[in-house]
Amino acid sequence: MAISTAERKKRVSELRETHEAYFQTEGKVNALYIPKMAYRPSGKDELHVSYFPSELEKEEDIYTEFVSIDYLAEDSKRTLYLVKHNPHWKSEYELVTSNSGFQRHLIPVSELKVVKDVTDENNIVDKPSIKKVKIIGKAVDVFNIADPEATPSSDLIDKLEEINQTLITLTKVINKFNK
Numbered sequence: 001m002a003i004s005t006a007e008r009k010k011r012v013s014e015l016r017e018t019h020e021a022y023f024q025t026e027g028k029v030n031a032l033y034i035p036k037m038a039y040r041p042s043g044k045d046e047l048h049v050s051y052f053p054s055e056l057e058k059e060e061d062i063y064t065e066f067v068s069i070d071y072l073a074e075d076s077k078r079t080l081y082l083v084k085h086n087p088h089w090k091s092e093y094e095l096v097t098s099n100s101g102f103q104r105h106l107i108p109v110s111e112l113k114v115v116k117d118v119t120d121e122n123n124i125v126d127k128p129s130i131k132k133v134k135i136i137g138k139a140v141d142v143f144n145i146a147d148p149e150a151t152p153s154s155d156l157i158d159k160l161e162e163i164n165q166t167l168i169t170l171t172k173v174i175n176k177f178n179k
Contacts, residue, residue, distance in 0.1 A: 003070055011071035019063065019080050022116055032060045035067040038074075038109050041096065049083075049112070050096065050104035056089045063115065077117035083107060 003011070016033045023031045036049040049064060062083040066074045086092060093105035 008071055015065065015067065015071065015073060018078050018118060019065075019116075022080065023063075028063075031063050032058060033063045035065050035071060035073075037069060038066045041106060044106075047109040048106045049109060050106050051083075051093075052102070052104055053090075056093075056105060059085055059087070061085050064112070075117075077119055079117040080115045081112040082115045083112055 012033070012035060015035050019033065023029060023033075032055075034051070034055060036051070038047045038049055040047055049066075051062070055062065062085075064081050064083060065078060068074055089105060093107050095103055095105055097103050
């Protein structure tokens with residue numbers, strides 16, 4: 001059985017309380033916070049969240065976290081995600097219509113940016129460790145996406161340097177054929 005509108009609003013308000021300190025600290029007092037279910041739509045390979053056109057028409061960044069159909073947190077870390085406003089949302093996000101006739105736009109979870117979780121000491125998870133690696137003569141930033149606070153592994157650096165040497169060799173071979 002679906003929950004009432006009043007109960008949904010109450011639960012969303014309670015969910016938001018967990019993230020309110022972050023919103024205050026970042027000066028996002030009136031941040032648009034819309035928790036959503038993450039699910040795998042039929043025919044898709046990855047998880048998506050869906051937003052009503054009226055939510056995306058607000059032309060604001062949206063903060064979200066994953067909840068059940070009853071608006072109960074599904075992540076014990078209470079990870080807060082950012083859905084960056086996309087001015088091209090009408091054409092870039094697939095429009096689907098539910099059996100009950102409601103239209104929503106699908107956004108792949110892979111496009112969401114992790115902002116923080118309740119176990120994060122700094123309340124912000126957007127400071128990746130960066131190390132410069134030269135690839136084909138250009139310095140490139142390398143960081144660990146799975147754990148932004150971790151130092152890049154030496155294995156990763158070694159593999160990138162190996163790829164760099166292979167690319168340099170291939171470039172020399174191609175240049176010989178072009179002469």
